[in-house]
Each structure stands twice: as C-alpha cells, then as structure tokens.
Amino acid sequence: MSEARMRAAFPFTALVGQAPLQRALLLAAIDPALGGVLVSGPRGTAKSTAARALAALLPHGAFVTLPLGASEEKLIGSLDLEAALRESAVRFSPGLLARAHGGVLYVDEVNLLSDALVDVLLDAAASGVNTVERDGVSHTHAARFVLVGTMNPEEGELRPQLLDRFGLMVELSNSFDLDERQRIVKARLAFDADPLAFCAAHEAAQRELAQRIAAARGALDGLEWSDAVHERAAQWCVEAAVDGMRADLVMLRAARALAAFEGATQVAPDHVDQVAEAVLAHRRRVMPDQPPMSGGRSERGAPPEPPEPGPASNRASAEQLQSEANPDWGELPAEPVAARHVKGVIPLPAKKR
Known part of the structure; x- marks a missing residue:
C-alpha cells in the first residue's frame, strides 16, 4: 500500500x-x-x-x-x-x-x-x-x-x-436504524477499497468546509452577546442547576462560534439553544422538583412560569419549612388502644403486687 x-x-x-x-x-x-x-x-x-x-x-x-x-x-x-x-x-x-x-x-x-x-x-x-x-x-x-x-x-x-x-x-x-447502518457501512467499505478516489469525491465539500472554519475563526472577535443572549444562557444554566459559572461562559463562546460558522452578523438566543445540550450534558444537576426544560419551555425557550401563589401553595411551603426545621414534625402522638382477648391465645399471668 x-x-x-x-x-x-x-x-x-x-x-x-x-x-x-x-x-x-x-x-x-x-x-x-x-x-x-x-x-x-x-x-x-x-x-x-x-x-x-x-x-x-x-x-x-x-x-x-x-x-x-x-x-x-x-x-x-x-x-x-x-x-x-x-x-x-x-x-x-x-x-x-x-x-x-x-x-x-x-x-x-x-x-x-x-x-x-x-x-x-x-x-x-x-x-x-x-x-x-x-x-x-x-x-x-x-x-x-x-x-x-x-x-x-x-x-x-x-x-x-x-x-x-x-x-x-x-x-x-449504537445505531439501530437499518437505513443508517447500511449507509455507514457502505461509506466505510468504499473508503477502504480506494481511499484516494473516495477522498477525491468529497474534495470540493472538504475544501468548502475548511474555508468556512477559517472564516469563522476570523469573525469571532467581531461578534458580541446581547442581553437577550446572556439571559437565555443563564436560563439554561439555572434550570440545569450547574455548579459555578463555567457553563455560562462556555455556552456563550459556543453560541458565538456557531454564529460565526453560520455567517451570522450577531449571536442570537437560538444559537444558545442549539449548543446548550453539548454544554450541559456533563454538567446538569437538575433538582428533583424541577421540570426539564425540554418538556416545559415556551416558544421563546424560557423556563415554565412558576404556579400562582395561593392558600394551598402557601400552606405547602409552610409545611415544608416546618418539616425541614423539625424532622419529626407532623408525626401523630401515640394513642392507647384497648386490649381485647383473642380466642386461642393464652393470656399471660398477672403480675403479683
């Protein structure tokens, strides 16, 4: 070879x-x-x-x-x-x-x-x-x-x-889609059979992609983040309950890189949404009582609105605070229960006074 x-x-x-x-x-x-x-x-x-x-x-x-x-x-x-x-x-x-x-x-x-x-x-x-x-x-x-x-x-x-x-x-x-598996295997077999011919067939697309990467690198410093973009990144990170601020910073930089790759003139909240999963996949610490963003986002991507306060929610909050302050709060006191004779059971002898 x-x-x-x-x-x-x-x-x-x-x-x-x-x-x-x-x-x-x-x-x-x-x-x-x-x-x-x-x-x-x-x-x-x-x-x-x-x-x-x-x-x-x-x-x-x-x-x-x-x-x-x-x-x-x-x-x-x-x-x-x-x-x-x-x-x-x-x-x-x-x-x-x-x-x-x-x-x-x-x-x-x-x-x-x-x-x-x-x-x-x-x-x-x-x-x-x-x-x-x-x-x-x-x-x-x-x-x-x-x-x-x-x-x-x-x-x-x-x-x-x-x-x-x-x-x-x-x-x-692992991919279990029949069509996708066949396309993967066919591409690999074609490459192994004649790498030079296979690469030549994709040379134009490769050259165009390399040029887009170079252009995006040059455009990075010219793109800035608006307050709306900062807010969207913060929404994602707060809902994922991440530690520290690294996730926010990486998310903004990744969104800027995506905007540069697409040739956009500015970073948009939609760019943040597209990179959020890759940024949060290894950082997410969603709290048990917190709904996932994928199932409760509005059209703008904002987290779901909290429920309206009312007597029931106020009572629930008070009970939660009380239970956290006193773990035994809410337990019922022991009540005496009258004893009764059960047929077939031999009673214990009474104690002598």
Whole structure:
C-alpha cells in the first residue's frame, strides 16, 4: 500500500449519523479555547475516525495521539538530554502539546489517565499556552489545539472537577436504524477499497468546509452577546442547576462560534439553544422538583412560569419549612388502644403486687 493511501483520512463531510459530534468538533475547531470535546460512547461509534477527519480540515493537519502510559515529560516537554551532554547546553525538547499545535490532540480513554495528566491537558487546551519550568528549563510555547477525549462509560467516569473543565460533551449510542447502518457501512467499505478516489469525491465539500472554519475563526472577535443572549444562557444554566459559572461562559463562546460558522452578523438566543445540550450534558444537576426544560419551555425557550401563589401553595411551603426545621414534625402522638382477648391465645399471668 502506498504512503499516500496510508495517510488518507476519512473525509469529515462523508461521516454518516454523527451530526451532534460533527457540530461539537467544528465549534471546538473554530474556538479551541472552549476547552475541547469529550465524546462518550460504546466501541465502534467512529469517535477516533471523526477526530482524525477534523484534523484534515485544519491548516496544519496535525493529529497527535496521547498514549495511556505517557509520562508528564512526554506530554509537556523537558530538558534535551542529548544537547546537555553533547554541548553542555540547556535546551528544551518539545512534547506532544507542541506537536499538536494547530491540529488535534486525541486522547482515547481519557477517563483512565491520571488526574495530573488530564489537568495539564485541560489547562493547555483552555489557555492555548504550555509553560514548562523544570530540570533547569523555563520555556513557554503556543499550544493551540483541539482537544478530543473519548471514554467508554462502562470503564469508569472522570472526576466531576475534571469533567466540568471539558467545554463540550457528546454522548454517542449504537445505531439501530437499518437505513443508517447500511449507509455507514457502505461509506466505510468504499473508503477502504480506494481511499484516494473516495477522498477525491468529497474534495470540493472538504475544501468548502475548511474555508468556512477559517472564516469563522476570523469573525469571532467581531461578534458580541446581547442581553437577550446572556439571559437565555443563564436560563439554561439555572434550570440545569450547574455548579459555578463555567457553563455560562462556555455556552456563550459556543453560541458565538456557531454564529460565526453560520455567517451570522450577531449571536442570537437560538444559537444558545442549539449548543446548550453539548454544554450541559456533563454538567446538569437538575433538582428533583424541577421540570426539564425540554418538556416545559415556551416558544421563546424560557423556563415554565412558576404556579400562582395561593392558600394551598402557601400552606405547602409552610409545611415544608416546618418539616425541614423539625424532622419529626407532623408525626401523630401515640394513642392507647384497648386490649381485647383473642380466642386461642393464652393470656399471660398477672403480675403479683
């Protein structure tokens, strides 16, 4: 097999049945500062294929994989030992973060990585900068990449503190639609049979999509958020009972990236609605007495109105407060019950006085 055939990546525009994942990856490519995309799903759902396909759309096209057994030095870089021994010089040896600059850094089974490595990854993904100060080396370099982490829920979860730092999350599932499964398999078989011909058939669509990503990146700074957009993001986050303010910030940035990708002149509340699920999928903490937004939103997307106050609701609130203050409130006192003889039961002898 030729080197060109080995390097060919499945075209992003030829992916089938992956619309939510494609959107999340495109948003992260437009604004890598979102913090990356976490993809959760079973094996064989094209997680790595989609990530590799995204890299082919980016200017540098770098696709770097972080092995599970990688050390922190391999990830962030370290002292160049050969230069130190040969030339007695202190020189920086780039790590995987430097190699991924301008491309995609892919971490399979990110939930199995050590917390320290995940922390470093997320810091660099959000800031776009990697700083190394160790072994006599003090070095800072750009590390602007799209972080894509995948995980199988059956193999464990990420700690909530790390989960929240991923910008977007997409939950994949197995497809049981006959037509969709056939289209997926046919596309894959056609690609495997002749990768170059398959990619050539999608070259025009790929080029157009790459141009849209580049244009959207350039348009980001020119888009601002109105008060209506801020309000819509806050509504989603309040109803999801999220911790902190990171969800609001990510939601606004994701909505701006979507507006830029669509070529809109301003960010609209509808853009917020379209990205909300990817932002809240791993952050949602809906309270038990809180109805879900999907079933009770008005046409504008606002949460349902609270019930009108009345005697019944006031009484319910008072009872709830009283029960919280005194857990035993509302219990009935014990009442004496007259004893009666049950046939067939031998009575106990009376106590002697």
